[in-house]
Amino acid sequence: MDLLNTLVDKGLRRELPTREEALAVLATSDDDLLDVVAAAGKVRRKWFGRRVKLNYLVNLKSGLCPEDCSYCSQRLGSKAEILKYTWLKPEDASKAAAAGVAGGAKRVCLVASGRGPTDRDVDRVSKTIEAIKEQNEGVEVCACLGLLSAGQADRLREAGADAYNHNLNTSEGTYGEITTTHTYQDRVDTVQQAQAAGLSACSGLIAGMGESDEDLVDVVFSLRELDPDSVPVNFLIPFEGTPLAKEWNLTPQRALRILAMVRFVCPDVEVRLAGGREVHLRTLQPLALHLANSIFLGDYLTSEGQAGKADLEMIADAGFEVEGAGTTTLPEHRADAAAGGCGSHAGASGCGSHEEAGCGSHGSAGCGPCGSGVSEPEAATVPEARTDLVSVRRRGAGTDLAPNA
Ligand code: SF4
Numbered sequence: 001m002d003l004l005n006t007l008v009d010k011g012l013r014r015e016l017p018t019r020e021e022a023l024a025v026l027a028t029s030d031d032d033l034l035d036v037v038a039a040a041g042k043v044r045r046k047w048f049g050r051r052v053k054l055n056y057l058v059n060l061k062s063g064l065c066p067e068d069c070s071y072c073s074q075r076l077g078s079k080a081e082i083l084k085y086t087w088l089k090p091e092d093a094s095k096a097a098a099a100g101v102a103g104g105a106k107r108v109c110l111v112a113s114g115r116g117p118t119d120r121d122v123d124r125v126s127k128t129i130e131a132i133k134e135q136n137e138g139v140e141v142c143a144c145l146g147l148l149s150a151g152q153a154d155r156l157r158e159a160g161a162d163a164y165n166h167n168l169n170t171s172e173g174t175y176g177e178i179t180t181t182h183t184y185q186d187r188v189d190t191v192q193q194a195q196a197a198g199l200s201a202c203s204g205l206i207a208g209m210g211e212s213d214e215d216l217v218d219v220v221f222s223l224r225e226l227d228p229d230s231v232p233v234n235f236l237i238p239f240e241g242t243p244l245a246k247e248w249n250l251t252p253q254r255a256l257r258i259l260a261m262v263r264f265v266c267p268d269v270e271v272r273l274a275g276g277r278e279v280h281l282r283t284l285q286p287l288a289l290h291l292a293n294s295i296f297l298g299d300y301l302t303s304e305g306q307a308g309k310a311d312l313e314m315i316a317d318a319g320f321e322v323e324g325a326g327t328t329t330l331p332e333h334r335a336d337a338a339a340g341g342c343g344s345h346a347g348a349s350g351c352g353s354h355e356e357a358g359c360g361s362h363g364s365a366g367c368g369p370c371g372s373g374v375s376e377p378e379a380a381t382v383p384e385a386r387t388d389l390v391s392v393r394r395r396g397a398g399t400d401l402a403p404n405a
Contacts, residue, residue, distance in 0.1 A: 001032070004039035011043030011267035016224065019217055025261040026213045030253050040260035041290035047268040047331045048293035051323040052315050053107065055142075055272065055294060056100025056405060059301045059397050060128065061087050061112040067146075067181045070243040071169075071206055071236055073302045073392075074113040076181075079241030082302040085398040087112070087124055094131040096397045097139070103308045103405035104322050105297050106329075107140040108132055109165065115182065116147035116190075126159030133160045138325045142202055147182060148190045153197035164194035165202040167232065170211055171218035178209060191226055200338060204232035204274065207258050208250045216258060220265045229330060229338065231266050233259055233292065235276030237303055237390055248385040250276075252284040259291040268331050275300045279389045286318040294329070298404040304391045308405045 003024050010017050028036050063084030065074045073080035088096070097108040110128060117125065122145075129141050142163035143156050153164060168187055169175070175184035187203075195201045203226060205219045223231055235255055238245045255277075262271055273292035281288055289295075298308040305311075315322060328335045396403030 001035060001039075004035060007264045008039050008042050011040070011264055012046050014268055017264050019221065022217045022220065022261050022265055023213055025264060026216065026257050028257060033253050033256060036260045037256055037287055037290050040263040043263055043267045044271075044291055044293055048270075048329075050320045051293060051327065051329075052289060052320045053270065053272075053294040053323040053329050054100075054103070054105040054297040054311070055107040055109055056097065056103070056105035056297050057109050057111060057299065057301055058088070058093050058096045058100070059083075059111050059113075059393075060093055060125070061085065061114065062302060062398055063113060065113040065115070067115050067179065069169075069179045069181075071178065071209055073237075073239040073242055075242065078239075080239040080302070080392070081241070082239075082392055083394070083398045087121070088128075088397055090124075090128040090131040093128045093397070094135050096403050097132045098136060099396075099403045099405040100297060101136045101139055103297050104312060105405070106138075106323060106325050107142055107163075108136075109142045109144060109296075111144040111165075111301055112146070114146050116149065117145040117152060119149075119152070121145065122152050122155050126155065129156070129159045129161055142200075144202075146190075147186050148193050150193075153193045153199055157197045157199055161199060163200040163202050163230070164191075164197075165230075165232070166190045166194065167204045167206070167234070168219055168222060168226070169204075169206050170209060171215040172222065173218065174211055174215050188222075188226065191228065195227075200230070201226070201228035202230040202232065202272075203228040204230075204234065204272065205262075206234040206236055206275075207255070208236035208238075208247060208276070208280065209244055210247055210249060216261070217265075220262055224265050228269065229334065230270040230272055230294065231262060232272040232274035233262055234274040235280040237276045237279055237300075238385075238387075239303075239390065240387070246385075248383050250280040251381050251383045252281045253381075254383075255280045256284060256287055256291065259288055263291050268334055270294050270329055272296070275303070278306050279386060282386075282389070286314055289315065289318050289320050299393050299396055302393050304393050304395070304404065 063074045068076045140162045143161045144165035172184045191203045271292045272294040299305045395401035
C-alpha cells in the first residue's frame, strides 16, 4: 500500500506526514488494520525496539474540582461515585508509589485534581517528590497538577521532578465545547512553562469525545509542534454522572488506527497508551503494544485498570519487554537534546493524565485519502456501550486497601 510505505519511510526519517496522510490512516478499513499496525510497528521498533515503559499513577487529591472538563469524573458537578479525598500525606503517597515501582514502573506520575496548585500545594508536592526519590532510587517523577503559575515549574524541578504532564486533550477548535473554565491556550502555556523550566514535557489527547477525524489530526499536529517528550493517548471512559457518559464512539479497531496515526506523526516520541485501554481495546490490547512504547501499570486515577500482573503477562506474551530503570527511554538524538538543556526538554520522557480517559468518528466521513491506494472505509460499526467494563477505583491511594500494581 503506497500510503503505508510512504508513512514508514517518513517515520524512519522523523519526517512529518501530511495532514492528508494522517487522515488517511484514520480512514483505513478494518481489512487493512493489520497492515496499518505492522507499518506503524516498524516505526515504533526503529526508535524504541520492543521495550515497554511502565508508569504508575498516584492520585494525590481526588474529586471536588472547580473546573468543568466534560470528560472528567472529578469535575464540578460530577455525579460519578468516585473516591473523594484531599492531599495524601507524603509518606502515604510514597508508599503507593513504591508499590508501582516494585511492580516494574520506572516513572511515578503524581496527579492532583484542581485548576492548578497554590504555592502551598507546590511545597506539599515537593516534599512528596523528595520522599519518593529518597525511597526509590532512580525512579522518575512526573507531576500533573493543572495550570501552573509563574515560578512553579522551576520549584518542582528544584524539588526533583523530572517531568510535567498537561494534556491538550482535543483540538483548539473544539476545546470550548469540552471545557469552559479554562482555555486551550492556558494548556499550551503550562506545557511551555514546564519545558522552559527544564522539565520533560508530557502532553497528549483524549479520543472518543465526539470529535471528528480532523480534530484528532489537529490536536496531534499541535502536539508535534509543541514537541513534548511523551504523548499519552487516552480513550474516553464515559463515566456515568458526567456529560459525556453516552459517548461510546470507539471500537478496538478505531482505537488502534488512532494510535497508529499518533505514531506516524510523532515517530520518535514516547507514545503512551493511557486511560481507557481496557475498556476500548479490550482483547486487542496486545496489538497496541506494536504502536505505543509505554503504558500505565495497574489502576488509573478514578477507575480500575486490569491487574498489574495481567499487564506484565500481556507484555511478555506479545513478545515485548519491560524497560529497565537503567535504560534511557528516548532515542539518543532526543535524549541528548534534553540533557543539553537549551531551556527546553530535559530528563527522560513523560506522563499521564490529569483526567481519566475514549472513535469519535462523528463528521469524519469522507476525509479519505486521495490516490493512497487504501480500500474504501466500510460502513461504521456502531460501538457497544461497555459500561460493564467501567469500574470506579476503590483500592490504593486514598483507601486502606492495597494498590493494584
Ligand atoms: S481534568 Fe483536571 S482540571 Fe479538569 S475537571 Fe478534571 S481534575 Fe479538574
